[in-house]
Amino acid sequence: MKISFDLDETLFVNPAEVPIEPELKFPYNMIYKDKLRKGAVELLKEINSSDTELWIYTTSNRSVKYIRNIFKHYGIRIDSIVNAERHEKEAARGRAGFPSKCPSVYRIDLHVDDEKSVYENGIANGFRVYRITNDDAEWTDNIRRELERIKRNYNK
DSSP: OEEEEOTBTTTBOOTTTSOBOOOOOTTHHHHOOOOBBTTHHHHHHHHHTTTOEEEEEOSSOOOHHHHHHHHHHTTOOOSEEEOHHHIIIIIITTOTTOOSOOGGGGTOSEEEESOHHHHHHHHHHTOOEEEOOTTOTTHHHHHHHHHHHHHHHHTO
16 A cells, blocks of 8 residues: 655644644754644554555655655655655646646555645546645544545455
8 A cells, every 4th residue: 555645735834823842953954944744753663563555646856865864864754655746747648638646646545735736636637645634633643544444445
């Protein structure tokens, strides 16, 4: 099973709008300026210790190295990363009107994103999206429940 997370406004958030995890210790806090949504570290480590692959699927142009390393400093292993460059090369392949994200191309079972358009594309194109909002205090429990529901459906 695979789960992917968007970065901007999903895992990486504005601390003026959303509670955040404690920042990395010096000097890493000077290198990695992005702030993680509160609850992300515990949830992502749980996913790491399960039989579920943890992916990042983002439209940002951050490098794979940057993404992998910021999470490594929080003790989180990322199994695979789809950034804007990889998405364009492997999924969109220059097709006009192709969704900004298409997790089904990578056989991702659940994608977590803040964008309404990604959620709507999921409905239209048949992939599962959990849409997170800034006021979603139960987001980690909701994702855990959704993962369990998907696993139960696989085992039927």
